[in-house]
Amino acid sequence: xxxxxxxxxxxxxxxxxxxxxxxxxxxxxxxxxxxxxxxxxxxxxxxxxxxxxxxxxxxxxxxxxxxxxxxxxxxxxxxxxxxxxxxxxxxxxxxxxxxxxxxxxxxxxxxxxxxxxxxxxxxxxxxxxxxxxxxxxxxxxxxxxxxxxxxxxxxxxxxxxxxxxxxxxxxxxxxxxxxxxxxxxxxxxxxxxxxxxxxxxxxxxxxxxxxxxxxxxxxxxxxxxxxxxxxxxxxxxxxxxxxxxxxxxxxxxxxxxxxxxxxxxxxxxxxxxxxxxxxxxxxxxxxxxxxxxx
Numbered sequence: 001x002x003x004x005x006x007x008x009x010x011x012x013x014x015x016x017x018x019x020x021x022x023x024x025x026x027x028x029x030x031x032x033x034x035x036x037x038x039x040x041x042x043x044x045x046x047x048x049x050x051x052x053x054x055x056x057x058x059x060x061x062x063x064x065x066x067x068x069x070x071x072x073x074x075x076x077x078x079x080x081x082x083x084x085x086x087x088x089x090x091x092x093x094x095x096x097x098x099x100x101x102x103x104x105x106x107x108x109x110x111x112x113x114x115x116x117x118x119x120x121x122x123x124x125x126x127x128x129x130x131x132x133x134x135x136x137x138x139x140x141x142x143x144x145x146x147x148x149x150x151x152x153x154x155x156x157x158x159x160x161x162x163x164x165x166x167x168x169x170x171x172x173x174x175x176x177x178x179x180x181x182x183x184x185x186x187x188x189x190x191x192x193x194x195x196x197x198x199x200x201x202x203x204x205x206x207x208x209x210x211x212x213x214x215x216x217x218x219x220x221x222x223x224x225x226x227x228x229x230x231x232x233x234x235x236x237x238x239x240x241x242x243x244x245x246x247x248x249x250x251x252x253x254x255x256x257x258x259x260x261x262x263x264x265x266x267x268x269x270x271x272x273x274x275x276x277x278x279x280x281x282x283x284x285x286x287x288x289x290x291x292x293x294x
Contacts, residue, residue: 034061036062036065036066036069036070036071036072037071039058039059039061039062039066039071039075040058040059040062040071040074040075042058043055043056043058043059043062043075043078044078046058047078047082052082052085052086055078055082056079056082056083059075059076059078059079059082060075060079062075063075063076073099073103073106073108074108076095076098076099076103077095077096077099077108077111077112077115079095080092080095080096080099080112080115081115083095084115084118084119089119089122089123090119092115092116092119093116093119096112096113096115096116096119097112097116099112100112100113100116110144110148110151110152110153113140113143113144113147114144114153114157116140117137117140117141117144117157118137120133120134120136120137120140121133121137121141121160121164124137124163124164124167126167127167127168127170127171127174128171128174131167131168131171134164134167134168135168137160137164138161138164138165138168141157141160141161141164142161144157145157145158162201162202165199165201165202166202166203166204168199169195169199169202169203169204169205169208170203170204172191172192172194172195172199172204172208173191173192173195173204173207173208173211175191176188176189176190176191176192176195176208176211177211179191180211180215185215185218185219186219188211188215189212189215189216189219192208192211192212192215193212195208196208196209196212196228206232206236206239206241206242207241209228209229209231209232209236209241209245210232210241210242210244210245212225212228213225213226213228213229213232213245213248213249214245214248216228217248217249222249225249226249229242229245229246229249232245233245233246
């Protein structure tokens with residue numbers, strides 16, 4: 001009996017020092033007649049039946065009565081999963097963080113990192129809203145892939161990172177457009193260049209390159225405008241954004257372009273040449289293409 005009391009006191013002290021939801025251990029011994037593995041099996045059966053609260057109770061018993069059991073760590077990680085599917089993201093995160101703290105060398109710790117990241121990912125907002133959770137999810141996913149190369153969640157994480165990056169680049173483009181509309185061209189350019197430098201594989205890269213060229217034209221830096229137009233033309237010669245960029249730089253009216261064959265009529269490499277220079281000398285020669293030709 002004395003040992004049981006000591007265990008209970010130890011659990012209370014541990015829980016009070018962490019953010020993990022405290023387990024209610026009142027009458028927990030009197031109600032339990034099962035071993036650790038029996039409780040674990042019972043919890044899993046209840047989970048399969050979607051009796052989540054009952055499953056959590058069984059798992060809590062394992063952690064309270066058998067803290068040194070091999071099933072105790074498993075019980076904690078399963079509790080975090082159950083709270084996650086119930087939408088209890090703060091509880092999920094707290095348990096995952098507690099698991100990472102007390103079981104850093106456990107083989108399942110990667111799942112704790114993963115589900116912690118997922119609590120941020122499921123709260124990702126549309127581009128027009130604050131992207132706090134988006135940034136946190138991205139940083140955590142990147143950490144997992146760097147810390148655990150070739151992990152079993154890598155493919156799923158990469159897919160989610162693509163979605164996250166597209167969300168962030170969409171927001172950057174929207175903010176850039178706002179500043180451009182306000183004629184704060186330097187601020188707009190900063191956001192467009194951020195997409196070019198850090199989000200080159202997203203869906204917004206083509207429009208961002210067009211927008212960069214447009215801003216440089218507005219601030220009378222035609223050389224830079226032509227530089228980014230050439231990058232757009234080299235990597236996306238069939239893009240509607242390259243068509244718009246070419247028309248803008250060459251001051252060509254849209255109606256004179258054959259939409260089906262416009263890219264055949266205008267060679268993007270022409271943008272790399274000055275119109276009045278020695279034929280053997282190019283005014284702009286990129287050291288290395290920014291992107292590969294897709």
